[in-house]
Amino acid sequence: MTFSLHGQAVSQGIAIGRAHLVSHTTLEVAHQTIRERDVPMEVARFDLALSTVQAELASLHEEASAAGAPAELAVFVDIHAMILADPLLSEAPRQLIEERRCNAEWALVQQMEQLVGHFDEIDDAYLRERRQDIVQVVERVLKVLTGQPRKLGRRSKAADKEDCDLIIVAHDLSPADTIQFKNLKIGGFVTDLGGSTSHTAIVARSLAIPAVVGLHHARPLVRDNDLLIIDGSRGVLIVEPDPRVLEEYRLRKSELELERSKLKRLKTAKAATLDGEDVALQANIELPQDVSQAKEVDAAGIGLFRTEYLFMNRDELPTEDEQFEAYRSVAKGMAGKPVTIRTLDIGADKQARALKNLGGAERQEPNPALGLRAIRYCLAEPQLFMTQLRALLRASQFGYVRILVPMLTHVAEIEQTLGLLEMAKAQLREERVKFDEGVEVGGMIEIPAAALVVGPFLKRLRFLSIGTNDLIQYTLAIDRTDEAVSHLFDPLHPAVLRLIAGTIQAGARAEVPVAICGEMAGDPKLTHLLLGMGLRQFSMHPTQILEVKQQVVMADAEQLGSKVARLLRQDEPERIRELMERL
Numbered sequence: 001m002t003f004s005l006h007g008q009a010v011s012q013g014i015a016i017g018r019a020h021l022v023s024h025t026t027l028e029v030a031h032q033t034i035r036e037r038d039v040p041m042e043v044a045r046f047d048l049a050l051s052t053v054q055a056e057l058a059s060l061h062e063e064a065s066a067a068g069a070p071a072e073l074a075v076f077v078d079i080h081a082m083i084l085a086d087p088l089l090s091e092a093p094r095q096l097i098e099e100r101r102c103n104a105e106w107a108l109v110q111q112m113e114q115l116v117g118h119f120d121e122i123d124d125a126y127l128r129e130r131r132q133d134i135v136q137v138v139e140r141v142l143k144v145l146t147g148q149p150r151k152l153g154r155r156s157k158a159a160d161k162e163d164c165d166l167i168i169v170a171h172d173l174s175p176a177d178t179i180q181f182k183n184l185k186i187g188g189f190v191t192d193l194g195g196s197t198s199h200t201a202i203v204a205r206s207l208a209i210p211a212v213v214g215l216h217h218a219r220p221l222v223r224d225n226d227l228l229i230i231d232g233s234r235g236v237l238i239v240e241p242d243p244r245v246l247e248e249y250r251l252r253k254s255e256l257e258l259e260r261s262k263l264k265r266l267k268t269a270k271a272a273t274l275d276g277e278d279v280a281l282q283a284n285i286e287l288p289q290d291v292s293q294a295k296e297v298d299a300a301g302i303g304l305f306r307t308e309y310l311f312m313n314r315d316e317l318p319t320e321d322e323q324f325e326a327y328r329s330v331a332k333g334m335a336g337k338p339v340t341i342r343t344l345d346i347g348a349d350k351q352a353r354a355l356k357n358l359g360g361a362e363r364q365e366p367n368p369a370l371g372l373r374a375i376r377y378c379l380a381e382p383q384l385f386m387t388q389l390r391a392l393l394r395a396s397q398f399g400y401v402r403i404l405v406p407m408l409t410h411v412a413e414i415e416q417t418l419g420l421l422e423m424a425k426a427q428l429r430e431e432r433v434k435f436d437e438g439v440e441v442g443g444m445i446e447i448p449a450a451a452l453v454v455g456p457f458l459k460r461l462r463f464l465s466i467g468t469n470d471l472i473q474y475t476l477a478i479d480r481t482d483e484a485v486s487h488l489f490d491p492l493h494p495a496v497l498r499l500i501a502g503t504i505q506a507g508a509r510a511e512v513p514v515a516i517c518g519e520m521a522g523d524p525k526l527t528h529l530l531l532g533m534g535l536r537q538f539s540m541h542p543t544q545i546l547e548v549k550q551q552v553v554m555a556d557a558e559q560l561g562s563k564v565a566r567l568l569r570q571d572e573p574e575r576i577r578e579l580m581e582r583l
């Protein structure tokens with residue numbers, strides 16, 4: 001019988017294949033009373049299950065860190081390892097077993113329910129979804145306790161015979177589960193739980209496989225080997241489609257694949273407009289291993305290395321040597337192409353527990369996005385900043401390293417930063433450590449004040465990079481992490497467009513290169529608009545580079561220039577959208 005289910009579209013594309021059901025542990029475990037003398041054995045059983053899962057996560061971390069795996073994966077596996085190591089999960093159930101003389105499974109689920117109960121009251125959707133991370137970790141331990149498999153299982157003979165893709169159907173999937181996908185020829189996956197910001201959804205996007213989450217009843221309704229279609233753009237799962245629908249989707253799938261292979265051919269094409277304007281398409285990266293993804297699409301350099309990811313999810317700060325190694329490996333990996341390394345942009349939604357919360361460990365920041373973020377934090381913690389600057393300078397002799405400073409507002413911040421950089425240079429000279437004396441320092445333009453009065457920045461800095469994510473947030477007063485106002489986050493707001501265009505034009509007049517490294521740079525629908533504003537340097541997630549290149553090679557920069565000049569004079573959103581259609 002054919003039927004379809006609707007959920008949340010989290011990763012685009014079409015997948016057609018046979019259902020591969022993933023068994024899921026029920027959290028409804030029975031309570032059993034343990035005899036007094038058996039309590040130590042029960043505790044030992046619990047401990048063994050914990051250490052088994054710890055070892056499994058450690059080996060999954062190894063797999064996830066291998067080249068080619070999305071950078072987020074290893075981080076998410078680490079989050080699960082951290083949750084497991086927390087005494088609230090690793091110690092408290094042991095006490096329950098001892099005090100209540102109950103079985104390990106029951107003690108663990110009791111403790112989990114207590115923990116996740118608090119999450120349900122949280123308003124923030126992202127944090128609320130972290131509840132699921134705890135549940136996933138507990139399920140893994142329960143599987144060990146009850147002797148259930150943790151692997152996804154072998155492909156069925158039928159699927160092998162047809163040589164078709166498998167579609168994973170699960171109640172929920174942890175990021176650790178997704179690591180096994182590459183060995184099983186997985187076409188896509190669907191889950192009953194999960195939202196668009198769940199870690200599994202993020203991994204699906206970086207693996208570029210179609211996925212739909214939040215389907216509620218897929219796992220109980222679908223049977224192993226059912227023929228399935230995932231429409232990752234519309235968030236639909238079609239079970240046992242009739243031949244007409246199947247044919248239609250096969251056609252759409254091959255059209256999409258054709259599009260993709262055409263894009264691949266663009267890899268070696270020169271990024272230039274029809275009228276001969278060269279355009280640099282660079283990559284944004286979070287961790288050194290992302291360089292391989294950037295090279296796969298022949299990125300013109302690294303336009304933004306978000307170094308704060310080196311500081312996250314760990315108890316100790318990375319040392320100068322560790323940072324140096326990370327920066328050097330990117331500099332060497334890009335073999336002479338520009339590598340723009342941004343200094344620590346910590347704060348707001350990017351937190352690192354290894355960093356102290358200024359003003360006391362318990363200080364609640366009233367407005368984190370307006371608080372001690374990025375360069376403000378670094379200037380308040382000069383030792384931390386000096387360590388990073390020294391590491392950056394040391395790495396600068398291994399390639400073309402440029403230093404990018406985030407969230408600048410005041411001239412004094414630039415001057416203090418340049419002063420500290422001079423101090424770091426003097427220290428290294430004294431220690432006879434080599435570095436690039438001419439290392440370029442640039443600034444992020446992501447605060448409206450900086451965009452409005454950009455002259456002093458152009459005078460003191462060698463290049464600028466516009467962070468449109470924050471520029472939009474601060475111009476429109478829209479918290480970029482708050483789903484309730486996300487519909488108001490509008491890159492096409494005339495105020496935003498004028499700030500961007502004004503910065504690009506001022507840069508051109510002063511002959512200081514200006515790039516964009518916010519999400520706008522990677523949106524192919526905006527490429528012509530930005531080219532028309534005069535932008536010639538774009539930096540984006542590597543997966544976007546070829547799509548944006550496709551737009552570049554079809555563009556006439558001069559024609560776009562006059563069309564965009566007209567668009568920028570408009571105040572009415574409707575009119576702007578109309579003119580956008582004609583670019």
Ligand code: PEP
Nearest residue numbers: 446467468469470517518
């Ligand atoms: C931006 O704000 O646009 C940007 C690129 O920085 P981040 O997203 O890391 O804040």
Ligand code: MG
Nearest residue numbers: 446467469470
């Ligand atoms: Mg920013």
